[in-house]
Amino acid sequence: LSGGQQQRVAIARALVKNPKVLLADEPTGNLDESMRDEIMEVLETQWKEHGLTFVMVTHDSALAKKAPRLATIRKGRITVTENEAAAKAR
Known part of the structure; x- marks a missing residue:
């Protein structure tokens, strides 16, 4: 399996038990942009419809902008910000 396929299988395995x-x-x-968006739609459905709490580490700013709450670590300091637009979309 490719890296992207392995990643999709890992996500599916993690979600199967709700x-x-x-x-x-x-x-x-390890996913291309279209597959990234598909996976994020699945995860978004899980947190909207099934109450999943999803904690994610990412360097992808487009992905981070979709989060209702963002914790950023810079120079050893943690800053938490609310993303009102993303929270309303929930």
């Missing part, structure tokens, strides 16, 4: 919390380190890092 967890309450999902921790993901760069969940779309």
